[in-house]
Amino acid sequence: MTQAEFVVVANRLPVDNAGPGEGEDGWRRSPGGLVTALEPVMKQTDGAWVGWPGQADLDVEPFDFDGTRLIPVALSADEIEKYYEGFSNDTIWPLYHDVIAAPRYRRVWWDAYVRVNRRFAEAAADAVAEGGTVWVQDYQLQLVPKMLREMRPDLTIGYFHHIPFPAYGLYSQLPWRRLVLEGLLGADVIGFQRVADAGNFARAVRRLFRYETRAGRITVPGDDGTAHIALAKAFPISIAAETYIELAKKPEVQARAREIREGLGNPKAILLGVDRLDYTKGIRHRLKAFGELLEDGRVAVDDVTLVQVASPSRERVEAYVQLRDEIELTVARINGDHDTFGHSAIRYLHQGYPREEMVALFLAADVMLVTALRDGMNLVAKEYVATRADNRGVLVLSEFAGAADELGSALKVNPHDIDTLKDTIIQAIEMPEAEQSRRMRSMRKRVIEHDVKAWSASFLSALDEARTAKENRTR
Ligand code: G6P
Numbered sequence: 001m002t003q004a005e006f007v008v009v010a011n012r013l014p015v016d017n018a019g020p021g022e023g024e025d026g027w028r029r030s031p032g033g034l035v036t037a038l039e040p041v042m043k044q045t046d047g048a049w050v051g052w053p054g055q056a057d058l059d060v061e062p063f064d065f066d067g068t069r070l071i072p073v074a075l076s077a078d079e080i081e082k083y084y085e086g087f088s089n090d091t092i093w094p095l096y097h098d099v100i101a102a103p104r105y106r107r108v109w110w111d112a113y114v115r116v117n118r119r120f121a122e123a124a125a126d127a128v129a130e131g132g133t134v135w136v137q138d139y140q141l142q143l144v145p146k147m148l149r150e151m152r153p154d155l156t157i158g159y160f161h162h163i164p165f166p167a168y169g170l171y172s173q174l175p176w177r178r179l180v181l182e183g184l185l186g187a188d189v190i191g192f193q194r195v196a197d198a199g200n201f202a203r204a205v206r207r208l209f210r211y212e213t214r215a216g217r218i219t220v221p222g223d224d225g226t227a228h229i230a231l232a233k234a235f236p237i238s239i240a241a242e243t244y245i246e247l248a249k250k251p252e253v254q255a256r257a258r259e260i261r262e263g264l265g266n267p268k269a270i271l272l273g274v275d276r277l278d279y280t281k282g283i284r285h286r287l288k289a290f291g292e293l294l295e296d297g298r299v300a301v302d303d304v305t306l307v308q309v310a311s312p313s314r315e316r317v318e319a320y321v322q323l324r325d326e327i328e329l330t331v332a333r334i335n336g337d338h339d340t341f342g343h344s345a346i347r348y349l350h351q352g353y354p355r356e357e358m359v360a361l362f363l364a365a366d367v368m369l370v371t372a373l374r375d376g377m378n379l380v381a382k383e384y385v386a387t388r389a390d391n392r393g394v395l396v397l398s399e400f401a402g403a404a405d406e407l408g409s410a411l412k413v414n415p416h417d418i419d420t421l422k423d424t425i426i427q428a429i430e431m432p433e434a435e436q437s438r439r440m441r442s443m444r445k446r447v448i449e450h451d452v453k454a455w456s457a458s459f460l461s462a463l464d465e466a467r468t469a470k471e472n473r474t475r
Helices: 033-044 076-094 107-129 144-151 177-185 197-211 243-250 251-263 283-295 318-338 355-364 380-388 419-432 433-450 454-475
Strands: 005-013 013-016 027-031 048-052 062-063 068-072 128-137 155-159 191-192 216-219 227-234 271-277 304-311 346-350 368-369 394-398 410-411
Touching: 005 033, 005 107, 027 062, 033 068, 033 368, 033 454, 048 107, 068 107, 076 318, 107 128, 107 144, 107 433, 128 144, 144 155, 144 177, 155 454, 177 197, 191 197, 191 454, 197 227, 227 454, 243 251, 243 346, 243 355, 243 380, 243 433, 251 355, 251 368, 271 283, 271 355, 271 380, 271 419, 283 304, 283 318, 304 355, 304 380, 355 380, 368 380, 368 419, 380 394, 394 419, 394 433, 410 419
Parallel strands: 005 048, 005 128, 048 068, 128 155, 155 191, 191 227, 271 304, 271 368, 304 346, 368 394, 394 410
Antiparallel strands: 013 027, 062 068, 216 227
16 A cells, blocks of 8 residues: 555544445545645645544445545444543543533543554554654544554654643543543644633643643653654634635525525524534523523514524434433424414524535524534634625624634623623624624634635644754754
């Protein structure tokens, strides 16, 4: 097998298996932003991508897809349960999102996490050429950087953390807190969404290891008396803004937006929420606020509709099962109390949609509600902004989403404060066009200038600097 200069390692491959008969050999590109971000780099460098193909026991040979070498890592049903549903999504996910749900610390899950991380590291080590670069993605693979460094000291290793990194007071709960930090410190560059995340990480490293850290540069001693520098820094991720702008220009997408509005009975205002069905997203808080506004008579069901898209996610993890029950009960109660034959208070959709349909929905919505209790970035906020070339529309944005650091002109909210959330929703509905336009303009400028290409370019250039510095030291 020829080896690649550049290898991405992520929990998921950038494709889904749609089953026989659909698409080329049943594979189709998954819609994620990371895939779009890395596509040009992958093509330029003849890159390879190591990841799980998304189903239990699906054991397929490496194959080429759209100019990229894909290297599947098979996971058994037992590994999915312990490594993916268990340690990744029932331990790390809730812990790193400020224990909104209670993390469960189970030793058998940890053991599986170590085993599976090693399998990803081995697959990457086999795939990458001498002196090459590996870029590891996200919390499912925090041990991979150190494992790779031990297997292949010749490599330059990057890691990007897509979710928050918690304050030490919470992080210190993790029984394996030292091992996880050591895993991450195997990288030359450790990227975070927010400055605060990078700060929390550096503080955890200082508390647990007392390593010297200066301006994000951490001196990490190796077992053999040598040391390397790991740079921990914020690189806020973004979207392929151009793609969204182009889609929003299409006459058929704009026609679809009008059709959606008509389908909802042409209300005066459409409020929109778009999330994976996840307890970090604050969907319940949003529903509560909207339900109370109807109850108080501050909005009328004929005038205002809330569209809530909640795409299915991690459906075998107990906290997600419970959340779905609660949300669906709440939606049914609010609709039961307020619907008329002509209008529904909430149009709730437990489904995922193709990108074009999402853009039409963004164009149809007067107010976008992003009320996450904690969120690494929240790309939906940026997608909404990108599509609004007419500078109309209002973004209500939680201060606990990473996007709040960049989108200063959004209406910021603390989603726990229901009264203020209600007032902010009213303010959004009533906002004069001139103010909408002023706010939207400045947010669009930010999203367009800092798109996902700029993001990957800045991360990769930090990695390049790390490589050069390393070469200079060995010389
Ligand atoms: C978040 C994580 C990603 C993950 C995605 C979907 O955005 O940061 O790593 O891929 O959620 O979750 P899933 O469990 O379906 O991969």
